[in-house]
Amino acid sequence: MISVSGIRGIFGTDLTPENLTRFTAAYGTWLKGGSVVLGRDSRTTGSICEDIVASTLASVGCDVIKAGIVPTPTVAMGVLKHQAAGGIIISASHNPAEWNALKLLNAKSEFLDADEGQQMLDIADSGEFAYQPYNKIGTVSTDKELLDYHIQKILDLPYIDTNTIAAKNFSVAVDAVNGAGSEAIPALLSKLGVQTIHTIHCTPNGLFPHNPEPLPEHLQEICELVQNSNADLGVVTDPDADRLALTDENGNLFGEEYTQAAAFDFILSKKAGSCATNLSSSRVVDDVARTHGQSCHRSAVGEINVVKTMQQFDAVIGGEGNGGVISPDLHYGRDSLFGVAVILQLLAEREVSASEYRGSLPDYYMSKNKIQLADLGKKADDVLEMIRNHFSSLNPNTIDGVKIDFAEGWVHLRKSNTEPIIRIYSEGRSPEAAEGFAKKIIGLVQP
Numbered sequence: 306m307i308s309v310s311g312i313r314g315i316f317g318t319d320l321t322p323e324n325l326t327r328f329t330a331a332y333g334t335w336l337k338g339g340s341v342v343l344g345r346d347s348r349t350t351g352s353i354c355e356d357i358v359a360s361t362l363a364s365v366g367c368d369v370i371k372a373g374i375v376p377t378p379t380v381a382m383g384v385l386k387h388q389a390a391g392g393i394i395i396s397a398s399h400n401p402a403e404w405n406a407l408k409l410l411n412a413k414s415e416f417l418d419a420d421e422g423q424q425m426l427d428i429a430d431s432g433e434f435a436y437q438p439y440n441k442i443g444t445v446s447t448d449k450e451l452l453d454y455h456i457q458k459i460l461d462l463p464y465i466d467t468n469t470i471a472a473k474n475f476s477v478a479v480d481a482v483n484g485a486g487s488e489a490i491p492a493l494l495s496k497l498g499v500q501t502i503h504t505i506h507c508t509p510n511g512l513f514p515h516n517p518e519p520l521p522e523h524l525q526e527i528c529e530l531v532q533n534s535n536a537d538l539g540v541v542t543d544p545d546a547d548r549l550a551l552t553d554e555n556g557n558l559f560g561e562e563y564t565q566a567a568a569f570d571f572i573l574s575k576k577a578g579s580c581a582t583n584l585s586s587s588r589v590v591d592d593v594a595r596t597h598g599q600s601c602h603r604s605a606v607g608e609i610n611v612v613k614t615m616q617q618f619d620a621v622i623g624g625e626g627n628g629g630v631i632s633p634d635l636h637y638g639r640d641s642l643f644g645v646a647v648i649l650q651l652l653a654e655r656e657v658s659a660s661e662y663r664g665s666l667p668d669y670y671m672s673k674n675k676i677q678l679a680d681l682g683k684k685a686d687d688v689l690e691m692i693r694n695h696f697s698s699l700n701p702n703t704i705d706g707v708k709i710d711f712a713e714g715w716v717h718l719r720k721s722n723t724e725p726i727i728r729i730y731s732e733g734r735s736p737e738a739a740e741g742f743a744k745k746i747i748g749l750v751q752p
Contacts, residue, residue: 307328307426311406311407311408311409311416312324312325312328312406312407313397313400313404313405313406313407314404314405314406315403315404316350316353316354316403316404316405317350320404320405320406322353322357325354325357325358325361325407326357326361327429327432328407328425328429329357329358329361329362329393329407330361330364330365330429330434330436331425331426331428331429331434332362332391332393332407332409332425333361333362333364333365333366333367333434333435334365334428334433334434334435335421335424335425335428336367336390336391337390337435338365338366338367338390338435338443339367339368339389339390339391339412340367340368340369340370340387340388340389340390341362341367341368341369341370341389341390341391341392341393342370342372342380342383342384342387342389342391342392342393342410342448342451343355343358343359343362343369343370343371343372343380343392343393343395344371344372344373344374344375344376344377344379344380344383344392344393344394344395344451344485345373345374345375345394345395345396345485346374346377346394346395346396346397346484346485346511346544346545346546347374347483347484347485347487347509347510347511347544348395348396348397348402348404348405348511348544349402349510349511349512350405350511351374351395351396351405351511354395354405355371355395358393358395358407359371359445360445362393362443363442363443363444363445364436364437364442364443365434365435365436365437365443366435366437366441366442366443367390367443368443368444368445368446369443369444369445369446370383370387370389370446370447370448371445371446371447371448372447372448372451372452373447373449374485374488374509375451375452375455375485375489376452376455376485376486376489376542376545376546376547376640376641376642377394377396377408377485377545377546377547377638377639378455378546378547378635378636378638378639378640378641378642378643379451379452379455379485379489379642380392380393380394380410380451381410381414381415381636381637381638381640382414382451382454382455382458382635382636383448383451383454383455384410384412384413384414384636385414385636386448386451386454387448388412389412390412391409391410391411391412392409392410392414393407393408393409393410394407394408394410394545395407395408396408396485396544396545397544398543398544398545398547398548399517399518399519399543399544399548400517401513401516401517402511402512402513402517408545409422409425410638413637414636414637414638415609415612415636415637415638416608416609416612416638417609418609418613452488452489452492453492455489455642456489456492456493456496456642457496458635459493459635459642459643459646460496460497460646462634462635462646464571464572464575464576464647464650465497465646465647465650466650466653467496467497467498468498469650469653469654470497470498470499470649470650470653471497471498471499471500472498472653473537473652473653474500474501475499475500475501475537475538475649475652475653476499476501476502476503476534476535476536476537476538477494477499477501477502477503477536477537477538477539477540477649478502478503478504478505478527478530478531478534478536478538478539478540478552479491479494479502479503479504479505479507479539479540479541480504480505480506480507480524480526480527480530480539480540480541480542481504481506481507481509481541481542481546482506482513482514482515482517482519482541482542482543482544483506483507483508483509483510483511483512483513483514484509484511484513484517484542484543484544484545484546485509485542485544485545485546486507486542486546486641487504487506487507487508487509488507488509489546489642490507490540490542490546490641490642490645491504491507493642493645493646494540494645497645497646497649499649501536503530503534503536505526505527505530506526511544513544514526517543517544518543519541519542519543519548519549519550519561519628521558524541524550524552524558527539527540527541527552527556528552528556528557528558529556531552531553531554531555531556532555532556535554536554537554537652537658537659538551538552538553538554538648538649538652538659539551539552539553539556540645542641546641546642547629547638547639547640547641548561548627548628548629548639548641549561549564549628549629549630549641549644549645550564550628551563551564551648551659552659553658553659553660553663554658554659554660555660557660557663559659559663560663561626561627561628562586562587562589562590562626562669562671563587563589563663563666564628564630564644564648565582565586565587565590565624565625565626565628565629565630566587566589566590566593566666567647567648567651567662567666568622568624568630568643568644568647568648569590569593569594569601569622569624570593570596570597570651571647571648571650571651572621572622572632572647573593573594573597573599573621573622574597576621576622577599577621578599578619578620578621578622579594579599579600579601579602579618579619579620579621580593580594580599580600580601580602580620580621580622580623580624581601581602581603581604581611581614581615581618581620581622581623582601582602582603582604582611582623582624582625582626583603583604583605583606583607583610583611583625583626583705584603584604584605584606584702584704584705584706584708584717585606585626585717585719585730586603586624586625586626587626587669587671587732588669588714588715588732589666589667589669592666592667593666600618602614602615602617602618602620603702603704604704604705605704605705606625606705606719608625608629608631608638608639610705611623611624611625611631612631612637612638615631615633615637616637620633621633624639625639628641628644630643630644630647667734668734669714669732669733669734670732670733670734670735670736670738670739671730671731671732671739672729672730672731672732672733672736672739672740672742672743673728673729673730673731674728674729674731674743674747675721675726675727675728675729676688676726676727676729676747676750676751677725677726678725678726678727679725681750681751683750685720685721685725685727686720688718688727688750689706689707689718689720689727691749691750692707692709692718692746692749692750693707695749696709699711705717705719706718706719706720706727711742713733713734713738714731714732714733714734714738714739714742715731715732715742716729716730716731716742716743716745716746717729717730717731718730718746727750729743729746729747731743731746
């Protein structure tokens with residue numbers, strides 16, 4: 306799967322050493338040299354990919370700074386620390402263990418935008434790479450302190466007080482799915498003053514014990530661990546530790562949409578400014594923003610799109626409803642370590658349990674459906690245009706598909722880039738209401 310944001314595939318099938326070399330050479334050529342911070346998650350193919358990527362970058366004149374197995378946000382922090390030309394994370398995020406990928410950062414430690422990504426892909430297609438002679442190849446070095454640097458930058462934030470957190474004597478349970486958060490999250494918790502840390506699946510060997518996407522159906526073990534250990538909070542990260550899911554002290558899932566909402570609530574209580582998220586994120590963040598007299602701006606789906614909207618409106622916090630929290634105080638990327646710190650600070654300052662805090666937020670429910678275009682004999686653009694026209698009086702948002710906001714909920718339609726389908730995301734104040742909004746749309750398309 307080739308996109309402007311990265312290269313992803315099943316290792317040995319479509320993500321081959323040849324493909325890794327080609328796209329890495331294209332990226333290094335696009336950078337025109339300079340240093341590149343290179344990190345990876347714990348997948349068993351990561352070491353092979355790391356060797357190929359590092360050698361290829363050096364062959365086109367880039368100096369490589371290897372960080373080893375670290376979270377994606379740690380690589381982003383490394384780009385800023387070293388004032389590097391870019392960064393590469395070898396990780397297929399929440400995909401199963403047989404997958405791997407290249408995630409590409411620019412000199413601002415942001416994922417490549419559409420123009421930057423297309424320039425890199427054009428170089429890959431042309432095959433015109435800037436391979437250097439023997440006396441001009443790049444160097445390869447190692448930064449073993451990058452995770453410590455990342456954690457210290459979080460501790461240095463003016464609104465994070467380790468004494469306040471330590472005084473609460475929190476007990477925290479962690480499931481890092483044997484990924485890049487396996488050592489990073491416990492290390493952060495310890496530095497924050499958490500004395501009691503219970504861990505499962507925190508051996509960074511890339512052998513995922515369950516589906517690595519932090520969705521409710523995959524998280525029964527952390528819920529049981531929290532209950533059995535009497536923990537105050539459960540923390541779950543995906544393989545590259547940029548997404549964060551939580552459970553309360555009763556072992557009930559917080560909901561990834563509410564990870565974002567809690568982070569927004571905390572930061573907006575500390576800093577004046579707006580927030581930003583994507584069109585498919587829950588309306589709860591709008592409610593949170595209003596309580597602080599602020600606006601929540603919406604972007605097209607995709608992390609870099611949220612980042613661009615944050616920058617446009619000078620937002621003080623941003624994120625996505627999949628548990629991704631973005632703080633410009635650190636870097637413009639999703640950061641589960643930052644999310645953990647602000648959640649603990651919020652609970653400590655407000656002297657509430659996780660369940661009490663979650664109960665203070667309004668409940669919303671989402672539904673996900675799809676329309677099979679092949680069964681209808683219709684084109685995606687025609688369907689989206691019909692829906693837009695039907696609800697024209699509600700001024701649909703069309704920056705990414707079509708989103709219709711109703712008084713009690715919303716529906717967002719997006720066409721798939723890989724399948725002949727239209728995805729339908731809907732939200733309401735009850736599961737039935739959310740499903741009802743989706744059925745209304747499906748009924749218009751499939752009368």
